[in-house]
Amino acid sequence: xxxxxxxxxxxxxxxxxxxxxxxxxxxxxxxxxxxxxxxxxxxxxxxxxxxxxxxxxxxxxxxxxxxxxxxxxxxxxxxxxxxxxxxxxxxxxxxxxxxxxxxxxxxxxxxxxxxxxxxxxxxxxxxxxxxxxxxxxxxxxxxxxxxxxxxxxxxxxxxxxxxxxxxxxxxxxxxxxxxxxxxxxxxxxxxxxxxxxxxxxxxxxxxxxxxxxxxxxxxxxxxxxxxxxxxxxxxxxxxxxxxxxxxxxxxxxxxxxxxxxxxxxxxxxxxxxxxxxxxxxxxxxxx
Numbered sequence: 001x002x003x004x005x006x007x008x009x010x011x012x013x014x015x016x017x018x019x020x021x022x023x024x025x026x027x028x029x030x031x032x033x034x035x036x037x038x039x040x041x042x043x044x045x046x047x048x049x050x051x052x053x054x055x056x057x058x059x060x061x062x063x064x065x066x067x068x069x070x071x072x073x074x075x076x077x078x079x080x081x082x083x084x085x086x087x088x089x090x091x092x093x094x095x096x097x098x099x100x101x102x103x104x105x106x107x108x109x110x111x112x113x114x115x116x117x118x119x120x121x122x123x124x125x126x127x128x129x130x131x132x133x134x135x136x137x138x139x140x141x142x143x144x145x146x147x148x149x150x151x152x153x154x155x156x157x158x159x160x161x162x163x164x165x166x167x168x169x170x171x172x173x174x175x176x177x178x179x180x181x182x183x184x185x186x187x188x189x190x191x192x193x194x195x196x197x198x199x200x201x202x203x204x205x206x207x208x209x210x211x212x213x214x215x216x217x218x219x220x221x222x223x224x225x226x227x228x229x230x231x232x233x234x235x236x237x238x239x240x241x242x243x244x245x246x247x248x249x250x251x252x253x254x255x256x257x258x259x260x261x262x263x264x265x266x267x268x269x270x271x272x273x274x275x276x277x278x279x280x281x282x283x284x285x286x287x
């Protein structure tokens with residue numbers, strides 16, 4: 001099976017808009033907490049024509065799991081079909097990125113497998129794949145591609161501050177104004193908040209919590225994609241940015257203090273000049 005993930009973009013009418021456009025394809029959520037994604041199933045046969053006991057084998061259908069923070073994970077969909085399925089998402093999205101980030105990961109089924117799962121380089125072998133497994137795997141893959149996006153954003157901030165530091169090394173000063181610095185502060189803070197709150201990087205997976213089989217798959221994939229380590233690197237870079245922000249804020253504050261001090265000195269000088277002038281004027285009048 002093929003997985004492709006799309007980089008984050010804000011979904012403006014999610015999930016109601018996607019659900020309204022694809023009522024027959026919605027896979028009912030497995031828990032009430034599943035509010036940040038919607039799973040869609042596309043089969044070549046009519047599910048409504050089958051009885052209530054009919055079981056849909058996951059490998060016989062195509063799946064797309066769309067997350068509110070902007071990642072889309074596609075299962076069993078060929079490369080040339082991807083754009084057609086992503087169009088279902090794009091009509092409900094805002095702030096689309098100019099460049100799509102992609103990643104591939106293979107999922108193989110092997111019913112005779114002795115264990116529930118077996119990992120390999122860029123693939124995982126499962127005894128069986130169902131919709132809960134698709135949701136679980138999709139959550140890690142979606143978070144991974146989103147994390148790539150936020151790392152690239154923070155790398156841009158690090159490079160910007162590195163350039164400022166190189167300029168200060170040469171000239172001994174910098175020309176950034178307070179508004180620009182505040183914009184960088186907002187960008188750094190929003191990136192960290194999005195990773196923790198929107199992507200839910202450290203939220204518990206209820207599917208994994210309910211079943212040890214899924215817990216094993218979940219932990220394996222998070223370790224395979226080095227989710228915790230990559231967030232640690234992201235956090236380290238954000239601390240570097242934060243340190244630079246504090247330093248530049250102090251420099252700007254010192255500049256403001258120096259300016260105010262010079263204004264006070266100037267006012268005192270003017271006052272002294274006026275007083276001296278008045279004294280000289282009075283002494284001339286007496287003489």
